[in-house]
Amino acid sequence: MEYNNNQQEQQVISLPRIGDPAPAFEAETTHGTLQLEDFKGSWVILFSHPADFTPVCTTEFIAFQEIADDLRKLNTELLGLSVDSVHSHIAWVRNVKEKMGVELTFPIIADLNKDVAKKYGMIMPGESTTETSRAVFVIDDKQIVRAVIYYPLSTGRNMPEILRLVKALQTTDEHGLATPANWQPGEMAIVPPPKTQEEADERAASDEFECKDWYFCKKHI
CATH class of the missing domain: 3.40.30.10 (Glutaredoxin)
Structure with missing residues (x-):
């Protein structure tokens, strides 16, 4: 393909994705x-x-x-x-x-x-x-x-958000839970949705969780 003098080739930006090994340097x-x-x-x-x-x-x-x-x-x-x-x-x-x-x-x-x-x-x-x-x-x-x-x-x-992000990621690693919007340390975290009907029934009957519905439950850490 030919380019005239006013055209520039697009520069491709590589970007490590979440979950990738961080590039060594x-x-x-x-x-x-x-x-x-x-x-x-x-x-x-x-x-x-x-x-x-x-x-x-x-x-x-x-x-x-x-x-x-x-x-x-x-x-x-x-x-x-x-x-x-x-x-x-x-x-x-x-x-x-x-x-x-x-x-x-x-x-x-x-x-x-x-x-x-x-x-x-x-x-x-x-x-x-x-x-x-x-x-x-x-x-x-x-x-x-x-x-x-x-x-x-x-x-x-925004530095408070960067600090919050690190705390949220480390909380997920330690407890296997997700963090909701605007989550702050000390607040309830989200439990992964149940994978079976039996697990959903057990969760609904448990006092350990605060559930809005079978797929949406939180718990204290």
């Missing part, structure tokens, strides 16, 4: 050279931002730092990324501490060649061909992708 960061393998045994929030020394990104990094201790209590580490250099990252971290009074304690990947960004589909050509989007990958302790969220360049992320 080795990268330079503000904490030295790190590999994804270094985080095995811990959960990881891998997130990208468009650029250092930008207002929305600065608010996000401060907000990520505010939930860092809560995440660590959940065995979860933060790992930032942009296509800026490690020197730019260091200067920005120092600037945030000096001007905003916040010390960023988590590593930031300097993905100058976009190797990690391409593996995770963090470049959105419709928005920018030179900056990484506001992507969030939740990777569990077995290094499986458990959740993926994308935000446009103009919109900062």
Whole structure:
């Protein structure tokens, strides 16, 4: 097929799907050279931002730092990324501490060649061909992708929701239950629907569950 000078070939973005192994990488960061393998045994929030020394990104990094201790209590580490250099990252971290009074304690990947960004589909050509989007990958302790969220360049992320998401995923793993809309820790969780008529009858007669109907039951954790 021939293309005229005004046509551009569509860039294909690869994106790890939920349930896929997280793509392995080795990268330079503000904490030295790190590999994804270094985080095995811990959960990881891998997130990208468009650029250092930008207002929305600065608010996000401060907000990520505010939930860092809560995440660590959940065995979860933060790992930032942009296509800026490690020197730019260091200067920005120092600037945030000096001007905003916040010390960023988590590593930031300097993905100058976009190797990690391409593996995770963090470049959105419709928005920018030179900056990484506001992507969030939740990777569990077995290094499986458990959740993926994308935000446009103009919109900062919601940290309480990211924290809630990690708690919900870990609750599902521990108890084998699902979490309803707007669920918060301490609230009832959803029991998987019964697979047989006998199981449905047993559940309806049990005091363990709060059922709206045979397929819709909750229980306290």
